[in-house]
Amino acid sequence: MALSVCLLSLLLFSCSHKEPAQTTVLTEADTIGHYKDMDSLVESIPFSDLKGVSVGNAHDDKAKTGVTVFYFPVPAWASAVVLGGGPASREVPLLEPQRNTQPLNALVFGGGSAYGLAASDGVMRCLEEHGQGYDTGFGLVPIVCQSDIFDLSYGSGSVRPDRDMGYKACSQAIESNSPVSGNVGVGTGATVGKPGGMATAQKSGIGYAAARIGKLQVGVAVVVNALGDIFQDGKKIAGMTSADRSGFVSAEQAVLKNQYADLIKGGGNTTVAAVFTNARFSVADLQKIANIASAGMVRSIRPVFTMADGDTVYALSVGEENFKTDVNTVGILASIVMENAIADAVRSSKITEEEYLDNV
Numbered sequence: 001m002a003l004s005v006c007l008l009s010l011l012l013f014s015c016s017h018k019e020p021a022q023t024t025v026l027t028e029a030d031t032i033g034h035y036k037d038m039d040s041l042v043e044s045i046p047f048s049d050l051k052g053v054s055v056g057n058a059h060d061d062k063a064k065t066g067v068t069v070f071y072f073p074v075p076a077w078a079s080a081v082v083l084g085g086g087p088a089s090r091e092v093p094l095l096e097p098q099r100n101t102q103p104l105n106a107l108v109f110g111g112g113s114a115y116g117l118a119a120s121d122g123v124m125r126c127l128e129e130h131g132q133g134y135d136t137g138f139g140l141v142p143i144v145c146q147s148d149i150f151d152l153s154y155g156s157g158s159v160r161p162d163r164d165m166g167y168k169a170c171s172q173a174i175e176s177n178s179p180v181s182g183n184v185g186v187g188t189g190a191t192v193g194k195p196g197g198m199a200t201a202q203k204s205g206i207g208y209a210a211a212r213i214g215k216l217q218v219g220v221a222v223v224v225n226a227l228g229d230i231f232q233d234g235k236k237i238a239g240m241t242s243a244d245r246s247g248f249v250s251a252e253q254a255v256l257k258n259q260y261a262d263l264i265k266g267g268g269n270t271t272v273a274a275v276f277t278n279a280r281f282s283v284a285d286l287q288k289i290a291n292i293a294s295a296g297m298v299r300s301i302r303p304v305f306t307m308a309d310g311d312t313v314y315a316l317s318v319g320e321e322n323f324k325t326d327v328n329t330v331g332i333l334a335s336i337v338m339e340n341a342i343a344d345a346v347r348s349s350k351i352t353e354e355e356y357l358d359n360v
Contacts, residue, residue, distance in 0.1 A: 041213060042213055042333065043213070045211060045212050045217065047221070048177055048179055049217070050217055050318065050319075051320075051321075052072060052320065053070050053071070053072060053076070053177075053219075053316075053319075054071045054173045054176070055178050055180075056068070056071065056170060056171065056173025056175075056178060057178055057180060057184050057186075058161075058165045058169035059188040060165070062155070062159075063155045064156065064188050064359055065111035065116070065156075065159060065160060065188055065189045066161065066169075066185045066187070066188040066189065067108060067110045067111070067119045067165050067166055067169045067185055067186055068108070068169060068184075068221075068223070069106055069166070070106060070107040070108075070173065070221065070274065070276075071105070071106050071127075071174055072104060072105060072106065072318060074319065074320055075104060075105055075143065076103050076104050076276075077104075077282075077286065077316065078107070078145070078315065078317075079101075079287035080145070080290055080313065080315070081290045081291050081312070081313050082311075082312050083297075083304075083312065083313065084269075084305050084307075084308075084311035084312065085305075085306065086307065088114045088116070088117065088147065088148040088149075089146060089148070089310075089312065090108075090120055090146040091143075092145055094145065095145065095283065095314075096283075097284040101283050102134050104143050104144065104145060105127050105132045105133060105143050105144060106127060106142065106143075106170060106173070108123055108144060108166065108169075109146070109147060109185070109206070109272050109274075110146060110147075110166070110186055111186055111188065111189045112161045113150045113151075113160075115160040115161075116148045116160050118160075118161065119146065119161040119162065119165055119169070120146045120166055122162070122165065122166030122168070122170065123144050123166040123169070123170040124142045124144055126167045126174070127144070128142055145314070147270070147272040147310070148272075149186065149223055149269075149270045149272060149310075150225065150310070151189025151225065152268075153191075153198050153268075155188075179208045179221065181207050181344050181348035181349075182205040182206065182349040183203070183348075185206060186223045186272075187204070187206030187207075187223055187349060188205075190203070190205050190223055190224055190345070190349070192204040192224060192225065192229070192230055193228065193238065193240035194226075194251075195227060195255050196240055196249075199357075199360060200241045200242070200243060201360075203351050204224045204226070204346050205223070205224070205345050205346070205349030206222065206223045206345055206349075207340075207343070207345025207347075207348060208220070208341055209337045209344055211333060213333065215323055216277070216278070216323070216329070216330070217278045218276070218330060219275070219337065220273055220338050222271065222273035222338065222341045222345055223271065223272050224271050224342055224346060225270050225272075226269055226304065227251065227255075227269040227309050228301045228306075229250065229251045229301070231300055232300065232339070232343040236248055237343065237346055237347070238346040252302050252303050268310075269308055269310070270309055270310035271304070271309065271311045271312075271342075272310075272311070272312050272313075272314075273294075273313045274313075274314040274315075275290060275293045275313065275334040275337075276318050277315070277316070277317060277334070278317075278318065279323050279324060279325045279330055280317050280321075280322055280323060280324050281330075286316065288327055289315040289330050289334060290314060290315035292327075292332060292334065293315065293331055293334035294335070296334070297311065297313070297338060297342070299335075299339055300338070300342040315334070
């Protein structure tokens, strides 16, 4: 009996006096090593390596506005998600999975806010002349979607993209592939960091990036015209400045202090992106890819998806390959490529302070 009590006491003591659990502390080297592993898995490639999409640009450099057209020699299945509160767009509801969706002949990014949607008239005329469009039995109707940025507060607000500019950009896209970053096409009038107005904002533009994992290819084109600041690897690289433009201030803090009162003071905002992949997906899957890819915007733009932005992400299956893969893989890869494209848009559009201030 005494032995049993002794054993019981020993057991209770052991259960109530456990050694502290061992914890693992991640060092900086561990974190860096993780991203080195990512680099060995994901290979960066030129955006122009993507088959099935050709880019054309047209702009008015004096008025600081323009158009970029993505032309699909083989019509591309597409979908989109609208994440901001103030989009200026054309035919985007057609890309909802519950619609009678048809593949796109072209996608248009334009300046000029709602005025600039007229550019698609020229794009449609160009495509019709080249025998591109949905055959209704009574004539060809080119399937064209468009999203615009608000650039009326930079350069001349009285000059906007029109059908002639759209026609010119489409013609260039059909003739050659020109995925040029920076102050070109729709990027001509793009700016970022605008809670305090244009006097404390900075120039941005259009950017491109692409990557591959084995046979899978994913590319992103993005015009960055955000209310918020732009970050790369956690470091701010563009956005709202102090009143004397001598340093950065936080766009997020400015919005919180302002409580929306003057949120769109001096101009509006929109970041528009398109994800292109050589993999085949349904319209519903493409919409999910666009949604996942938007995580790259969240990591790069602060704040993002506000009621003062018209942020929109498209996702498209391009080319003629019948290559299939996982929705999650493409969406996650696209979110990583998105970050690189956003950084490219900012870094490729640097201009002098004098030139910027002359246009606001």
